[in-house]
Amino acid sequence: MWSPSLEGRSPVRYLAIVEAIADAIAAGSLRPGERLPTHRDLAWHLKLNVSTVTQAYREAARRHLVSGEVGRGTYVLAASREAALFGLKAGAGGRPDVIDLSTNVPAIDPDATDLAAALAAIAAEGRIDAALAYHPPALLQRARVAGATWLAARGLHLRPADVVPCAGAQAALAAALLQLCPPGAPVLVEDLAFPGLKAAARWLRLPLHGVAMDGEGMLPDALDRAVRATGATVAVLVPNLQNPTGTVMGPARQAEIAAVADRHGLWLVEDDVYGALTDRPPLVALLPERGVLVTSLSKSVAAGLRFGLIAGASEPVYALADQIHATSWPLAPLMGEVACRWIEDGTAARRLAWQRAEIAARHAQARRALPGFVAPDGPPSPHLWLPLADGAGAAASCLAAGVEVVASDLFAVTREAPQGLRISLAAAAGRAELAEALTRLQGVVGVGL
Known part of the structure; x- marks a missing residue:
C-alpha cells in the first residue's frame, strides 16, 4: 500500500x-x-484523522491529481486520464511502431478538399475579417437554422428556437448538466x-451512478x-452506438426506457454524437417535453469543427438559449460559418455519407479479423468493444504487441462494470494500418x- 512520508512538508497535514x-x-511511483x-x-x-485524509483527497481531486468515484475508490489521474486520450502522442512511450487506436475520432478522407474550398469562398466573398470578429446576431440565428436542418435528417423536427449552438458536444453536455443538476445531485x-461525461461530472461535482447494461444498452429495470x-432526476444515455460498447437500442428498448423516465419524471440527456452514423432515431423523440439532446459534427463530419448543439422543445433548452454568453458565445465565428455552409450546401451530408461507408468497411475488416467479438448484424460502429476478463492487463498486452487501445477502467462507473477493451477502428490512418x-x-x- 502506498504510504508517504510527510517529513519536511507543509505543516498543514x-x-x-x-x-x-x-x-x-x-x-513515477504513483502511476x-x-x-x-x-x-x-x-x-x-x-496516524491521522480520517477527515484529514478525506480533505487531502478532495484537494488532490480539485488539482486534477486524482479522481474519486462513487463505489470505486480514488485513482491517480496524473493530469487527467480522460484528457490524456486527446494528448499529443508520438507513439506510446516514444515508440513510432505503435498504432494508436485509443481515441474516438472520425476517419480521415485523404482526398477531401472541403475546408480549403470553404475558406477560399469565405475569402472571395470578403468575409474573412468578419469571421474573426465577434458573432453577428445573424450568424447565431443562421446556426440555429442549420442545426435544426441537421437534426431533421435524424428524424427530430424542431424549430430553430429549439436549438442552441455551442462550441462542441462537450460544452453542450456540461451546459445541459449545469442547467438540470444542482451541486451534488x-x-x-x-x-x-x-x-x-466522467470529466464533466467531476468538474461540476456531480456524483455518477452506473446503471447495468446488456447488448442493447441500459436496462429499463435497472x-x-x-x-x-x-432519487436522481437526471439520466445521461448514449442510445446509438454507445461509447465504449457500440450497443444500439432497438425501438422496444427505447420505448421501455422512455416509459421509466416518464413514470418517474426523469430528465433524459441524450448524447447523440454517433447517432448520425446510424438510421436509428434519437430516444428523446419519445420524450419531447423531458428530453434534451446533445450532439455535434465531431464524430461524423470533422473532429476539429467545434460545432455542437443542445436541442429539444423543453424548458431547460429555452433557459440555456437565454444564456448566450455561456452557450453560443464560445463558438468560434469561423467554425460557425464553416459548419453552416457545409450543412446548407450539402457538404456535411456528403462527408457523413463517406464516413458511414468507411466505417462500414472498417467494421467488416474487424468482423473478419476478430470473429466472435463482432456481431454479424447491427449498424457498423466506429469503435469495437472486446469483453475480456482483465481489461487493464489486456490493454498492456496490446501495447506490447504494438497497438494502443483503452481499458474498461477508464469508462467504469461502478466496481461491477464489465471488463474489456475499446478499439477505435476509425482512428487508424487507413484500412491498411487497421x-x-x-x-x-x-x-x-x-x-x-
Whole structure:
C-alpha cells in the first residue's frame, strides 16, 4: 500500500499529503490508473484523522491529481486520464511502431478538399475579417437554422428556437448538466460511461451512478431501481452506438426506457454524437417535453469543427438559449460559418455519407479479423468493444504487441462494470494500418492462432 512520508512538508497535514501525491506522480511511483489507499487505511498508517485524509483527497481531486468515484475508490489521474486520450502522442512511450487506436475520432478522407474550398469562398466573398470578429446576431440565428436542418435528417423536427449552438458536444453536455443538476445531485449513467461525461461530472461535482447494461444498452429495470435508490432526476444515455460498447437500442428498448423516465419524471440527456452514423432515431423523440439532446459534427463530419448543439422543445433548452454568453458565445465565428455552409450546401451530408461507408468497411475488416467479438448484424460502429476478463492487463498486452487501445477502467462507473477493451477502428490512418493493427490484436486475444 502506498504510504508517504510527510517529513519536511507543509505543516498543514492535508496539504502535506497532497504534496506527497504530486511528488509521487512526478517521480513515477504513483502511476495513472493506480488506486490510492482508502481514507481509513491511509489515516491509520499516517496516524491521522480520517477527515484529514478525506480533505487531502478532495484537494488532490480539485488539482486534477486524482479522481474519486462513487463505489470505486480514488485513482491517480496524473493530469487527467480522460484528457490524456486527446494528448499529443508520438507513439506510446516514444515508440513510432505503435498504432494508436485509443481515441474516438472520425476517419480521415485523404482526398477531401472541403475546408480549403470553404475558406477560399469565405475569402472571395470578403468575409474573412468578419469571421474573426465577434458573432453577428445573424450568424447565431443562421446556426440555429442549420442545426435544426441537421437534426431533421435524424428524424427530430424542431424549430430553430429549439436549438442552441455551442462550441462542441462537450460544452453542450456540461451546459445541459449545469442547467438540470444542482451541486451534488446524483446523475444516472450507463455502467460504462464515455470519458467526456466522467470529466464533466467531476468538474461540476456531480456524483455518477452506473446503471447495468446488456447488448442493447441500459436496462429499463435497472434504471427503475436506480431512480428509486438514488432519487436522481437526471439520466445521461448514449442510445446509438454507445461509447465504449457500440450497443444500439432497438425501438422496444427505447420505448421501455422512455416509459421509466416518464413514470418517474426523469430528465433524459441524450448524447447523440454517433447517432448520425446510424438510421436509428434519437430516444428523446419519445420524450419531447423531458428530453434534451446533445450532439455535434465531431464524430461524423470533422473532429476539429467545434460545432455542437443542445436541442429539444423543453424548458431547460429555452433557459440555456437565454444564456448566450455561456452557450453560443464560445463558438468560434469561423467554425460557425464553416459548419453552416457545409450543412446548407450539402457538404456535411456528403462527408457523413463517406464516413458511414468507411466505417462500414472498417467494421467488416474487424468482423473478419476478430470473429466472435463482432456481431454479424447491427449498424457498423466506429469503435469495437472486446469483453475480456482483465481489461487493464489486456490493454498492456496490446501495447506490447504494438497497438494502443483503452481499458474498461477508464469508462467504469461502478466496481461491477464489465471488463474489456475499446478499439477505435476509425482512428487508424487507413484500412491498411487497421489491417496491421487487427493482425497484432489477434495474437493478444487468441484469434487465428
